[in-house]
């Protein structure tokens with residue numbers, strides 16, 4: 001039985017004091033259940049302090065991106081080694097906002113996935129189609145290509161430990177959630193793609209999240225679907241109360 005993974009992606013929000021307050025409040029109220037894992041994906045400046053605060057709790061801390069090189073002349077970048085050194089355990093890779101504004105490509109996502117595993121970080125790889133692609137019936141092919149490239153040259157064990165977040169771009173921050181059936185249809189396809197690349201057994205272990213306007217009002221229905229194992233949440237993860245409700249839904 002796969003556990004549910006609820007990741008709150010704060011994106012470029014919160015000041016240091018707000019980030020601290022959030023973790024102080026959430027960490028003592030998290031459901032103590034091995035059915036669910038709760039993660040906060042914080043901006044870089046707060047990672048060290050949040051890792052400290054979350055020590056000894058079930059809350060995990062993620063970065064929202066990273067470079068694939070260990071070090072070097074990459075002004076402004078943060079390496080996987082730096083994240084691991086801080087005690088960060090997850091990293092979001094290939095978010096559609098990184099792909100759109102910062103030239104993240106399937107090739108760099110794949111390099112980053114390899115770099116993440118090299119440094120003991122669990123990658124959360126984002127894939128998803130635009131509205132135009134959905135309307136042109138290209139969703140399944142597009143997502144298949146993104147997943148295939150992201151997982152290229154990984155071992156089966158690494159694939160089994162990769163989290164894939166299906167985020168239809170048209171549903172991000174728009175209030176338009178894919179219906180749970182639409183979301184599950186693509187997540188099922190992703191699992192079939194992983195099975196084709198590796199094996200049915202490996203595919204059955206992969207955590208596949210849905211992301212795009214997830215909130216307490218729709219999370220139960222999404223998590224009840226056969227191939228949705230959690231959520232990558234933006235807006236509704238910013239307030240402790242709604243983040244906790246999402247995690248509680250994952251623990252049911």
Ligand SMILES: O=C[C@H](O)COP(=O)(O)O
Pocket residue numbers: 009095167171172173174175211212213214232233234235236
């Ligand atoms: O990483 C999270 C997603 O981009 C979803 O954001 P949202 O929940 O605000 O739609």
